[in-house]
Structures are given as structure tokens and as C-alpha cells.
Amino acid sequence: xxxxxxxxxxxxxxxxxxxxxxxxxxxxxxxxxxxxxxxxxxxxxxxxxxxxxxxxxxxxxxxxxxxxxxxxxxxxxxxxxxxxxxxxxxxxxxxxxxxxxxxxxxxxxxxxxxxxxxxxxxxxxxxxxxxxxxxxxxxxxxxxxxxxxxxxxxxxxxx
Amino acid sequence: xxxxxxxxxxxxxxxxxxxxxxxxxxxxxxxxxxxxxxxxxxxxxxxxxxxxxxxxxxxxxxxxxxxxxxxxxxxxxxxxxxxxxxxxxxxxxxxxxxxxxxxxxxxxxxxxxxxxxxxxxxxxxxxxxxxxxxxxxxxxxxxxxxxxxxxxxxxxxxxxxxxxxxxxxxxxxxxxxxx
Numbered sequence: 392x393x394x395x396x397x398x399x400x401x402x403x404x405x406x407x408x409x410x411x412x413x414x415x416x417x418x419x420x421x422x423x424x425x426x427x428x429x430x431x432x433x434x435x436x437x438x439x440x441x442x443x444x445x446x447x448x449x450x451x452x453x454x455x456x457x458x459x460x461x462x463x464x465x466x467x468x469x470x471x472x473x474x475x476x477x478x479x480x481x482x483x484x485x486x487x488x489x490x491x492x493x494x495x496x497x498x499x500x501x502x503x504x505x506x507x508x509x510x511x512x513x514x515x516x517x518x519x520x521x522x523x524x525x526x527x528x529x530x531x532x533x534x535x536x537x538x539x540x541x542x543x544x545x546x547x548x549x550x
Numbered sequence: 551x552x553x554x555x556x557x558x559x560x561x562x563x564x565x566x567x568x569x570x571x572x573x574x575x576x577x578x579x580x581x582x583x584x585x586x587x588x589x590x591x592x593x594x595x596x597x598x599x600x601x602x603x604x605x606x607x608x609x610x611x612x613x614x615x616x617x618x619x620x621x622x623x624x625x626x627x628x629x630x631x632x633x634x635x636x637x638x639x640x641x642x643x644x645x646x647x648x649x650x651x652x653x654x655x656x657x658x659x660x661x662x663x664x665x666x667x668x669x670x671x672x673x674x675x676x677x678x679x680x681x682x683x684x685x686x687x688x689x690x691x692x693x694x695x696x697x698x699x700x701x702x703x704x705x706x707x708x709x710x711x712x713x714x715x716x717x718x719x720x721x722x723x724x725x726x727x728x729x
Contacts, residue, residue: 405599405713411588412659418569418581427580487587539580 419539425467426450427539434531435469438505442466447505472529473550474500477508479522494518500527500547514546526550597625600639606713608705612677614638620678644703645724646674649682653692666692672701672721688720700724 419427422439429437439462440447441455449470454461479498485491496513513522514530527547537543573579594602597613601624604611613625613636620629621640628635651670657663668687673680687695688704701721711717 405594405602407592407594407602407714409590409592411590413586413588415584415586416574416581417583418579424580431580539577540582 422451422453427543429469430531430543431537431539432534433469434472436472436502436529437467438470438502438507439467447507449502449505449507449509470502470504472502472531472544474502474509474527474529474547476513476522476525476527477501479513481518496522498522498527498547509541509544511544511547514548522549595627597627597636601625602713602715604641605715605717606711608708608711608717610642610644610674610703612640612642612674614640620681621676623674623677623681624683640676642677643675644705644718646672646677646682646701646721648687648695648697648699648701648721649673649680650697651687651695653695668692668695670695683715685715685718686720687722689722694723 418424426437429435436449437451438447438449439451441458441460441462443458443460444455446455446457448455448462451467452462476498477500479496482495482497483491496515496518498511498513499508500511501508511527511529513527515522526549528550529544530546530548531537532543532545569579574581601611610623611625612621612623614621615629615632615634615636616638617632617634618629620631621642622629622636623642625639626636649671651668653666654669655663655666657667668690669684670687671682672685672687673682687701690699700723702724703718704720704722705711706717706719
């Protein structure tokens, strides 16, 4: 009995299955809200420049994270949605660890004329190519379907 | 607690303001909402399996450690005092005493409730002192519940039991003369 007992019934070692509810809610914040609301109506990004250290943020911030200087609204400007790939990876698994039918190229894109970068998906069929330093432009959803999240950028395309 | 500020007009935004429920429902602000799939499967092992399958049949199983001469409930395959293997299954009565309890004004999803729920640890008869498992207490008010009170299990009907600790609905007070 007990410890020396042999398991003979394969159905008896039970598993307790459960589902944890962990909803995730992330408001864009004051600066992020302006950025996304601008993106919903226009085909450009907003960026802002720190008057002290001249660093340009895209998406914009209320404060410069380097010198803690407050960035006034007058320093905000529109920038075209183009950039350069700084680094990239080819994802062959999805977020749940399952194999993807077609791999995805995920890249960190330096937004041209700013000092910031955005994560994005590259639209391509060539998964052996080196994308480093490739020039890309953002392909946005049609204006009526935009919902004010980063998903409004459908993918990035090489130019 | 941050003092909640009410604004007559919403927006304009001010730094450090709260997000109101209407901002989300009416989509006045932009946000990301994601419901991740977080499923888990906890392998119970032989001892816990037997315990939970026993609850399905309306029985509480404990296990005996011969070296420490004590009954462990919920059962384990080894004794955590002497690290020896546990030997013998024993069927325990569904009566005991309240070891400790808490009056909770929050439900399992952390929502505020008017009528408190009583949770605590029950120390079953036949087990060593200060040794038990967590359960609900019922058929008593928050003023009546006391540490050391004699209680008896109220089981779910047999067809509703699923091999879970909640197969015992709650423990009710045991009046004098009952067993």
C-alpha cells in the first residue's frame, strides 16, 4: 500500500485542468493616445523632439527619458512612416508555441529622421534574406478600419 | 489611495488622471485589450489522485506514516517530517474542528460582496492536532463561528461530484449529541 503501491489503472493519475483569467488592458497614455488618434486619421506618424538634448521620439513622449525635460506640444511634428531595419528575426512559431504555416519576419525598425524604433512585421516571402539596413515603409489599414492600436500598421514593406 | 478626481469635461486630459469605465466602453481613449489563453494542467500524482477520487465517492482518505505515527491529510507519498514513505491508506470521518477561519468580504474573483463567506482550515477527527485542509464553512453566521467549533461536512449530491475539493460544499456546525 501507499508508496509501494503499483499504479495499474492508467486513468487514475489525474490531472487538474484550469483556465486562468488574466485579461490585459493597456491604455496608450496621454502621449500615446495623441499618436494613435493622429494615426487613425492620417497616414503619418507623430514624433516629438526634446528641446534640451534634441532627441526625437516616435511614438512621442511627454518627457524626455534621458534628461527628464518636459516636451511641449510645440515640439511635436509629423514624420513619414518610413524607416530602416536595425535588426530582425524569422519567427517560425506562434505565441502559443505552435508551428506557423508561413514564417513571419519580425523587425525592429528605426523610424527615419527620429532616434526611436518600432517593432513591426515585414511583408516578404524570402526567409533567408538579410534584411539589416533595408529601407521599409509602413502599410496601414484602410482609414475606416483603424482602431487606434499598433495593429493599424498591417506590415512594413521594402522600398 | 490616489484621490479620485472628477472632471466636468472628459477629455481634456490632465497628467495622472484616472481612466473611467466610460472611456473604455465608449472608446474615448485608445488602448490594447488582450485575453491571453492561460491554461494549466496540474498533475496530481498518486496520493492526491486517490484523495480526490475518494471525495467523488464521499470518502476522505488520509495516509499513515508508521514512523511518526500520524495520519496525513491531504495524503502525500512521503512524510515531510521523516522523509520516509507513507504506508497505509485510512478512511477518515467527515467531522472535525475549526482550526482557523477568515471572514471574507471578497469573492473568489476579488469582487466585493455584502454577505461574507467563511473560509478556513478544518482539522479532521483522527488526524494529529493543527493538521488539515482549507474549506468553506456554512450554516453559521460570522458571529457564531469560533475556533475549536465541532463541524461536519456537507457533501454535494453524488451525481454532481467531480473529484474536486469542492465536492465538500462546506462544513456545518455539529450540535451536541450529533456525530
